[in-house]
């Protein structure tokens with residue numbers, strides 16, 4: 001790595017990244033299923049005791065109502081994953097107890113809390129809000145709404161409503177037993193008395209470390225909670241819980257049962273993490289185009305730091321003949337919904353986006369994630385953002401599938417940031433070089449073509 005170390009170019013210009021408002025705009029709700037997928041042998045992984053997908057139980061043994069089990073069958077969920085098996089009995093037992101639950105990306109946290117909601121709501125009061133779920137972006141709120149509707153398809157009188165901009169009519173207000181929303185819109189609806197929270201018995205916060213972070217959405221979530229019944233059961237879920245937020249989470253959800261992982265347990269085995277050693281910043285775009293020119297990749301996501309670079313890369317890739325979409329907070333809600341639906345359905349195969357879609361989005365056909373910029377946080381964006389790195393790469397390798405992540409480095413600063421991230425999680429990264437495209441192509445294609453996770457794939461260590 002000495003060659004890279006000696007190639008120190010001046011740090012990034014201090015361009016303030018656009019703060020994304022994930023909740024802007026819009027209308028249509030519902031998820032679009034994938035029309036295609038990569039091969040995966042779930043059964044094998046669910047029998048491997050070391051896998052987060054492993055479980056000794058069946059869903060039937062968890063004692064859920066028949067209508068819910070029928071919904072799971074319709075989704076082709078044969079066995080619970082570890083987080084589902086361990087968290088569910090604790091969450092659905094009486095008296096209701098709070099929960100702080102952590103599990104790797106793509107291991108089925110959504111179904112764990114969705115099943116709890118379905119088990120807890122009284123469907124004889126279909127328009128009375130009883131469970132509130134909060135998520136950081138409109139896309140994730142819509143996705144969770146879709147999962148509830150699919151698993152709950154045999155639950156009579158189930159009404160699920162999205163509390164995101166443009167979804168709740170001013171005349172009628174919220175009329176559903178389960179409400180999934182973003183904190184700002186939920187707060188507005190409560191204040192305008194369009195959302196009766198008096199009978200809520202369950203509050204779920206997905207991506208809870210992000211949602212409770214005092215630098216971000218934390219204040220809003222605390223205000224929402226302050227308006228809810230004091231006895232409400234609180235469930236906090238995420239793949240990451242940095243220590244400072246975890247301490248706050250314990251105050252937010254007092255006396256909670258906890259399922260927690262160590263740093264080193266957080267990475268998903270099926271994701272082969274690589275890095276591309278770019279000659280300098282100005283060459284990053286050429287390297288990206290070359291990568292796409294060479295590879296036949298299913299669907300992929302390119303993460304960039306700012307909206308401007310998302311637009312710029314989209315413009316240049318389209319001019320170079322690639323079909324790509326860009327999605328970020330500057331777009332109107334309805335537009336964002338349509339762009340993501342196109343990506344889910346495979347109509348568009350490359351999505352260029354910012355951190356607005358780093359968390360939670362579940363598109364199983366994604367086989368490659370590019371970190372065009374290494375995620376950074378803190379004053380002057382000077383500290384590697386360990387959590388965002390993990391969530392970004394977690395858009396691939398969903399529920400036992402394989403995937404590749406490629407992080408672009410080009411100078412001492414980006415190299416050090418990635419090394420820090422690798423050390424933090426105890427991971428080895430595979431080096432790719434733009435000087436040997438045959439080898440690069442082979443390394444990436446070997447993974448993408450393999451039909452299942454290969455835990456031992458980690459030559460060329462970086463950072464350890």
Ligand SMILES: Nc1ncnc2c1ncn2[C@@H]1O[C@H](COP(=O)(O)OP(=O)(O)OP(=O)(O)O)[C@@H](O)[C@H]1O
Nearest residue numbers: 077079080081105106107108109110239360362399
């Ligand atoms: N028991 C199961 N059997 C088969 N597939 C499942 C099961 N549970 C969940 N899945 C599928 O696994 C995928 C990932 O689940 P989910 O989106 O809930 O992950 P997650 O843990 O919330 O990830 P993230 O941390 O990225 O939000 C989804 O496509 C979901 O349908």
